[in-house]
Amino acid sequence: MSVSRRFLWCGVMAALVLAAALAVSACGTSGPGAAADPKGSFEIADYGDANDTLEQSAVNTYNATPEGHKVKAVLQTFPGANYSEKLQTIIGSGEAPDVFFNWGSGSIQSYVKAGLVQPLNGIFQSDPQLNTSFLPNIMSAAKIGNDYYGVPMRGTQPVFLFYNKSVLAKYHLSPPATWSQLLSEVGTLKSRGLIPIALGGGDQWPELMWIEYVYDRVAGAQLVTQALDGDHSVWKSSASQQALNDVKQLIQSGAFGHSYDSVKFTTGASTKLLVTGRSAFELMGSWEYSTAQGISPSFAKNDLGYVAFPSIPGGAGNPTDLVGNTQNYYSILKSAPHQQAIADFLKVMYTPKFLTNLVAKGWLPTTTDATKYIKASPSPNWLTWQFDRVKQSAHFQESWDQAWPPQQITPIHDAVGSFFDNMNAQSFISAMAALPAA
């Protein structure tokens, strides 16, 4: 069995990768800039997926400009799976790119701390539009300390409560506006033999979405901000306990059924529950729309409803607050030799042509004038509704597993996964309090 023999040395194989990376990084101490192309070009590390044609078209646009004729932009796409891991490996090496795709905040924290990332304040001074073209709450998600580090380059993906219109109509229910309404609808649906809320617990992060929203509504946005600053006491606060209690109540009411641990979003199983009407709700990122479309286009068009997360009366949170993936950003490494050329390239991100392409791909741009472009999209109502939520949001919380550095993803997911299994608030609190400051 050659597979087994190979796996006997799997530790060794991993070591080989490490050794190679190490050798490369040792060479890199002389400074990545030294390897710059004399003709002038800068390299952009991009997340490779169906959307990277957008980035390629932005690169082509820039390369066609007079500036682009002097210093060329070169797009380097990395197949999406494990992008963070690949990025981390390559940034530590002499082959580091000049510009790189990221998720803002936690995803660039360690690079910023290591002094590798260029603050954009200077570039914003010479081109204020690079900052003011975008919604302020989106810009601040890539702000660390007083410095901006990211320019938005795709669309935003907030999390909403999706529902099956036919199922709600069948049982004479309306989309829940408050937590107590949600609880009572869960009771009705459960008594009719449905799994009221589809939940991909096998992936864990869909469970995290519930915790994030309930924490926001009950304790307010500042709890996570303080926790990210290193204040561990917030997790022990009464608001934190109350939030966990609310989630516990929802789980215990049977809202998610009994087999959510075995259901995954990533295999399409949780969305299928919603599409087939065996569940009425699913809390998911805006990509739920295209996932549902992939399963049944007619369902996405006629039967898929969406609503902001219910308010929790008495809680400290603002009901307009959102959680989700705020944006993807381009950040610049300090070692990049062609800073001015890169600044010129980034201008493309707020040009009408780029934004039109972005919308055509189904993304929601985060520029202040996004509505202009949304009208031409295949699903203008859905995008307009989303944009209004984003624009009106008092706070847009980056998903916790991206707000903290990548090293903390497993501990956060484990804490959430265990809470949904045993509903032990104490162990959740101590797990979260053990996270280092971001």
Place this chain on the structure above:
Amino acid sequence: MAVVTRDERSAGTATNGRPAGRGPFLRPRAAQDVGRPSIAWAIPATVYFTIFALLPLGVVVWLSFTSWSGIGAPTSVGLSNWRSLVSDPVMRESILLMLLLTALGVVTQIPVSLLLGVWAAGRQRTRAVLTALYFIPLLMSSAAVAIVWRALLDPNFGLPHQFPAIFGNGDLFGSAPDAIGILTFVGMWQWTPLYTLIFQGGARAIPTSLYEAAAIDGAGTVRQFFTITLPQLRNTIITSMILMVIGGMTTFESILILTQGHPGNSTTTTAYYMYEEAFDNFAFGKASAIAVVLVVIATGIGLAISKWTGYDKMRSTLEGV
């Protein structure tokens, strides 16, 4: 017949204009060397083994004494990775789990594949068709097998929904015993065909004269199986066991796809824990320490099996036949 000496041949190749670089290695020194391959033949394998196994292993041992996230240079941290590993409950559980899964693999796969293999070695009419069907899992990659079973075991759209009497509420991936059971079952489904093939070959190699003699003495099928087939397959069983043990201890893809170490850490084996530490948490130092432990345990068990079973002596099962 005139014997051409190696000297003449190597001289010949040199004059033919071929590179003479191989000459010094291949030149025979004394008559007793004839018939034995020279050390030169081991060079490609040795070089390959050194570059792709020994050298990285050395680097891993060194990395296990450092802290490295992949950015910048590793910093030496002395024994701290090892200390944290010793007191790490997840590590301890992962080793026990790895041993449990390996044992379950051997216990389930050996009997099934042994019976199937011996049966497939026969000359029955349906044999060829059924054997071909049994080998289908062998054609699929581990990842494909895991994805198929994940879909088949979906609580709402898979088998558990169709057969609630067997699967209860269907939350197979939510309970530790069920998840371990699934991993064992999928491993058995995936690997039994391979061992069946090995046992089929082994059983075919047993001289028919033994069975004929036994039949004359009045031994039935069952008796023949236990007194002839089983002892004759001794070395085959040991080979399969070593493969199973090493394969079992390094099972990775099926865990990554089926359970991701969940629920909790109850299906986090040592190999999967190493992956998590290295590529999810970027703790390459600690991951390297885990890798070293894994290599030591796997090598140790492999050696122990071949020692205890006498496999290293390669004793023939056909002595006296």
